[in-house]
Amino acid sequence: SAGAAMAATDISKLPVVTQELVAPPFLPKHDQVAKGGPKVVKVRMETIEKLVQVAPDGTKMWALTFNGTVPGPLIVVHEGDYVELTLVNPKTSTMAHNVDFHASTGALGSAGLTLVAPGEDVVVRWKATKAGVFVYHCAPGGTMIPFHVISGMNGAIMVLPRDGLKDNKGKSVRYDRAYYIGEQDLYLPKDKDGKYKVYSQPAEGMAEMLEVGKGLIPTHVVFNGAVGALTGDNALKAKVGEKVLFIHSQANRDSRPHLIGGHGDLVWQGGKFSDPPMTNQETWFVPGGGTGVALYEFKQPGLYVYLSHNLLEAVLLGAAAHMNVEGKWDDDLMIQLKKPNENSTPAMDH
Amino acid sequence: SAGAAMAATDISKLPVVTQELVAPPFLPKHDQVAKGGPKVVKVRMETIEKLVQVAPDGTKMWALTFNGTVPGPLIVVHEGDYVELTLVNPKTSTMAHNVDFHASTGALGSAGLTLVAPGEDVVVRWKATKAGVFVYHCAPGGTMIPFHVISGMNGAIMVLPRDGLKDNKGKSVRYDRAYYIGEQDLYLPKDKDGKYKVYSQPAEGMAEMLEVGKGLIPTHVVFNGAVGALTGDNALKAKVGEKVLFIHSQANRDSRPHLIGGHGDLVWQGGKFSDPPMTNQETWFVPGGGTGVALYEFKQPGLYVYLSHNLLEAVLLGAAAHMNVEGKWDDDLMIQLKKPNENSTPAMDH
Amino acid sequence: SAGAAMAATDISKLPVVTQELVAPPFLPKHDQVAKGGPKVVKVRMETIEKLVQVAPDGTKMWALTFNGTVPGPLIVVHEGDYVELTLVNPKTSTMAHNVDFHASTGALGSAGLTLVAPGEDVVVRWKATKAGVFVYHCAPGGTMIPFHVISGMNGAIMVLPRDGLKDNKGKSVRYDRAYYIGEQDLYLPKDKDGKYKVYSQPAEGMAEMLEVGKGLIPTHVVFNGAVGALTGDNALKAKVGEKVLFIHSQANRDSRPHLIGGHGDLVWQGGKFSDPPMTNQETWFVPGGGTGVALYEFKQPGLYVYLSHNLLEAVLLGAAAHMNVEGKWDDDLMIQLKKPNENSTPAMDH
């Protein structure tokens, strides 16, 4: 159409940059405030099927992934930029895949234009018109949609306002670090002995996984693909005085992120930057198929736990990450005035 | 009382209109901006018990309904109007019914004044003092309350501000179309062979349905009463450039509406129009016993899916509707630059 | 450190008050608008383990509590005040306990500084820097965390703005009464005969309770510790014209409070007072590990039900309270124009 031809001409004059995607919880290099006008941002994602361990007890599942990680990489652009995605399905894959970007407009979020069989690739370009963090996920149609999503095939894109983030008063705010936490609900079938089954390829487990899934109660709820993926050596890091942006996505199931010992100073519940953030939240809420973004300035050193505050899900099913924060303790904010066991006071009657 | 007498005198001078209720997803004829001052809006609802098919596999259940549909009809009035409801329980009914309007004030939302046995009718009038979309449902007391609600006996009323809707900047907005989607969670018992049971009358299934319901995991989650009720010939319709209002109610269980390929430009999360709407949402949230309203201007033609973005609920349990949008495709917003399978690029190592 | 020394010096000059905590749903004596500057507010909590009845059918469980009640007492301070907690674990206890205040900053919300074995006590002081209602709960580490929380060991603190609450326009509002409702999800194991088990001490039931808990579906959802704890003689009370503040906490699982026959005129969803409240809500949402606060001016006398509007949870699992409101009925808001059964109108065809 004439409109399309015009748009193509305009876009052809825009600067083109390639964004090297990285594995979560990290973000690709990006500017918080855009330099110059709209760009075409090229990204490449491969649809990788792989057998992965999802819990310390050795439980394995066939993960369906973008670029080999659960969640897929966080893409970062600015409002008004164009995302040019090359989606590659390797010859070694067993299934067709595509991608539905919640941030995009039309064609089922581009899912209708990106279905690639093993050995195929496709290129699609779409305009990021709305600022915020949005889920993307594979959506090949019918029961394949929940199967691919609960198998790990989802991630998120952050569309920053061109002039960066604003607080609840409209004042600019910057983050010193940012982490992307993708929460994944798993529905793993067990054999007759109560052991989690391992299948020889993804399709083999599909009917049984969907049967577990139909009951809506996950066997695991994990951050970044596995129980404990963000603890120990992989714990998140920060320093006192730093403002850390916590970007949380959940492509399928409700969640409620919380930072033990800290807060969400600014919380974009819903994850969209055109809205004023909520403030001082203890726990925020992410609907299934959505995101939540929180900014927190750390005030105290030590261990923090970032989790879903259904504590059964956090502790028994896996939805927890650790964070180590360096710096100086502030006695004004908290102090232990008397150690345990020094002097017992008489207990009251109850 | 004197106050009541005065009020009655005043109300007796108001214009009286009758609103013909229609089956969802459609809305009765109404003005977005009220003409003139407050009115008395007369509506009539019948409590209809009927055996209905709720899934393409032939599953049947006794639906308890207002006016024969699940959900019941959307009533539309303006803030300050009076709703005068005639509630009729046909002689052929097997149960007593009533109605709790969340939008009303006092007497358990009028449930305490409207209980009608088979063959009875009642007239109640209440003032719509709060703008927004509010659930109504049958609430006959005790375990009858959840039984009637999970059997389909719920709907919603939209109380518009007299001067219509406003966006997040306080600017007036109008919708070109509006659809009412009532989401219903069902808890259908199975027999020993794993087949859904059919009962000879509603009361016969009550104990077993509540036993399933006590587990809190529905067997079906449907829009407008049945799996597929809003797909195929019954798909929603719109045109590029139209602003469509999506009115969603869920009388019992949390939900998370999402429009695949589109967005909520303006989202009244909580469904109340006295609050500024959220913007640019991918997915919004409706608490059980609440509503959510989204306005979207369509930018691209094609198929859209409106669903609850727990994809297990949408695809396996039924919580999905289709929408066909006509118009011109906009290549600026999205374009397929390279078709699948034309030129494979070498896959990266992972 | 020098900073700590300085802070200690400053704090030592502040007025010190002792707050006598009381059993929910009641609040300790407090000022809505703070008199004078920041204070040190001393509170004392004991970690009481006790066998309690949780349902009218005689079902019993070992409650782990703060001060003997589920939920623990509501603490009330003002923003900028310091909370000085003495936490006492009686010699008769069988377990170690501590407290994580979501309102505090650092040391896992003070959980890292407050672990007390039976017979020990500890004193910790922390500064209330953020206004709102925040959960506190026991968090002794690992699987003890969900076990103590689902056994009842949680409560809330209300940190009021020094100048009191403000409505959505920034205008001061006061409440005439306030009630604290702590919602608790229970996961009680059954024996082979389908009867709820009673254990000889808390630790005996831990593994089995966590096994039920892992399924994420509670056997009971109760307000203030037991099915029916806030009904009958213990129903909440108010008068027409009074503004009542409903403070709701849920330390583990999502909830959706609703007042049948009334509304949330002002709703702090998320429970934080630095944000403008939502208005006119029928139902609000509390994420697991969070709070929700609603203010309502009663307009009609009679019975109200305050519940979680998943009606299965409210009626079958216990999540409901009653409220009796005295005053004059307002016919303008609602009136029964025709009693049931006087004149039947002919039913329509459907």
Ligand SMILES: [Cu+2]
């Ligand atoms: Cu896929």
Ligand SMILES: [Cu+2]
């Ligand atoms: Cu999606």
Ligand SMILES: [Cu+2]
């Ligand atoms: Cu009914």
Ligand SMILES: [Cu+2]
């Ligand atoms: Cu209700």
Ligand SMILES: [Cu+2]
């Ligand atoms: Cu404890």
Ligand SMILES: [Cu+2]
């Ligand atoms: Cu906590």
Ligand SMILES: [Mg+2]
């Ligand atoms: Mg890569």
Ligand SMILES: [Mg+2]
């Ligand atoms: Mg840029």
Ligand SMILES: [Mg+2]
């Ligand atoms: Mg979209």
Ligand SMILES: [Mg+2]
């Ligand atoms: Mg009709």
Ligand SMILES: [Mg+2]
């Ligand atoms: Mg009107």
Ligand SMILES: [Mg+2]
């Ligand atoms: Mg109401």
Ligand SMILES: [Mg+2]
């Ligand atoms: Mg006490």
Ligand SMILES: [Mg+2]
């Ligand atoms: Mg004070």
Ligand SMILES: [Mg+2]
């Ligand atoms: Mg905290």
